[in-house]
Amino acid sequence: MESDEGDEQQQEAERLPLSQRPEWSDVTPIPQDDGPNPVVPIAYKPEFSETMSYFRAVYYSNERSSRSFQLTKEAICLNPGNYTVWHFRRQIIETLHADLQDELAFVGRIAKSNSKNYQLWHHRRWVAEKLGTGAVNKELQFTKKMLSLDAKNYHAWSHRQWVLQALGGWEDELDYCQMLLGEDIFNNSAWNQRYFVVTRSPLLGGLIAMRDSEVNFTIEAILGNPENESPWRYLRGLYKDDTESWINDPRMSSVCLKVLSTKSNYVFALSTLLDLICHGFWPSEEFREAINALNTPDSGPLDSDLGRAICRVLECVDPLRCNYWLWRKSKLPLTVSSQ
């Protein structure tokens, strides 16, 4: 991908009005018709007006020529959200059999300043789909570049998932997730992608085969930053549809206990322990001691029922969601005890 938008920026700086370009002298521009009293009236810049007026002329006459092709590029650069221009550009590409690698390069050049533009990403996908599996490396590189600018860009992740499923290239994906999490362990998108790879990659053994190593990785991440929402959810997800294995894995409760013992950032540890208890896990005395040791202000004397005690602590330390924790308390199984 180009490192800057050189071509397009240069064109913008040297722009000659269309009315003064000899190759456009035979075309009558068509101005915007907003009707007599527009509901949401829009003010236009002269350069934008002119470009769109000429665009309308060739669009309505369905002129799929190289000058139209060039004009769509200018119109896109002025307003990359204008989906009709992108559509027409695709029609021209098909008619002229335009070079698709050049098209990828064009999109690549304007992607940085339009990183969240739906039209741009859809257009890229359309081109890549036409190129097929040959485009795999370029597309993985492109999304990697875009994610290096914003590691949570939803469009980039969506495109990357499409590339993997439609064109392949799974080989390095787990390593890529690992790298991104190394840069920012809080990146929820990277955790989501990790789950995507572990569960869908044809090169790995599937969720159950990967579970053990994934649990270990996730626990390490949790212990490093127990306030991080993503790994807690990921850990639960590793035992999707297998609650019994989940409550019987001693690592589940022990990570909760470890975090509780630090007496800080323990909200997710508490809620996870609560979930375990609700699904049949029998907590030993250590858990009771760890909860008592939290010394929660405003909680009053803690309930003898450990589930209720946990809910009470959560109401106090996560007051924004106190209604949720009150509801959890109301839903506790009646026979749970701390013994």
Place this chain on the structure above:
Amino acid sequence: MGELAADKHVKYIISVEKKKDSFESVVMEHLRLNGAYWGLTTLDILGKLDAVDEEDVISWILKCQDESGGFAGNIGHDPHVLYTLSAVQVLALFDKVDILDADKVSNYIVGLQNEDGSFSGDIWGEVDTRFSYIAICCLSILQRLDKINVDKAVEYIVSCKNLDGGFGCTPGGESHSGQIFCCVGALAIAGALHHVDKDLLGWWLCERQVKSGGLNGRPEKLPDVCYSWWVLSSLIMIDRVHWINKDKLVKFILDCQDMENGGISDRPDDAVDVFHTYFGVAGLSLLEYPGLKPIDPAYALPVDVVNRIFFSKK
């Protein structure tokens, strides 16, 4: 706590985007139909829909309709489901849905359903659960929901459900509040909410509330007023809205107002726009802020408008 500067917001919407050099105005041209929906629905919630000329609006909207039956974002553009829904919603505000040939509009949407139950946005084939919501919502308003394969549509949406109870844009896509609104809204309208794990999703959604009281779209992201709609309406549809702190959210939205010039921005002190003005006001309506018309969380239209569609036979 501050107050809602309702009059200022009305003035803002009515006179919006007259500044010649506004970048906002340039990028809005092709999606003016969406802009009309955001602006007019806000006016209706504030009780000021009569501030615009109904006939002007309607005649312009009809000019946006393509021979395929779908609507474009503005005159001379290509049709897309995004604008088709906005067109139908705006007509509903004026109780003029019946001027449409409902079969013609429906056929456009029906033609965009794919074999796996998903919907494309237009002939170019982009697939996203946003379009599932749009198709189901639009057809429901037109009372033509039975023309699509609803079971397959539901099946596709459910395939986009993630381990956290949320939904993404496509199967495996990260859970995102906007996509969640679309999926939950679609399932609600299709009568298929039993596919949602309400407790699990409700918890994920209430975890979107951050210290400032605002809501974010995904874990570890910044709060934004538009999530006051996406998250809040989702919580209401699954009966879990009491799990967030409503007062703090109201305060957050009010802090995002431009008290001098009107309009609401994504977060305090940023520039305002019609999109966030709508979502802020709609969010406040869901939170039962006084003086606002109630809004339906699934159809994103005032409740009286929705009732008129379904309960007054013509």
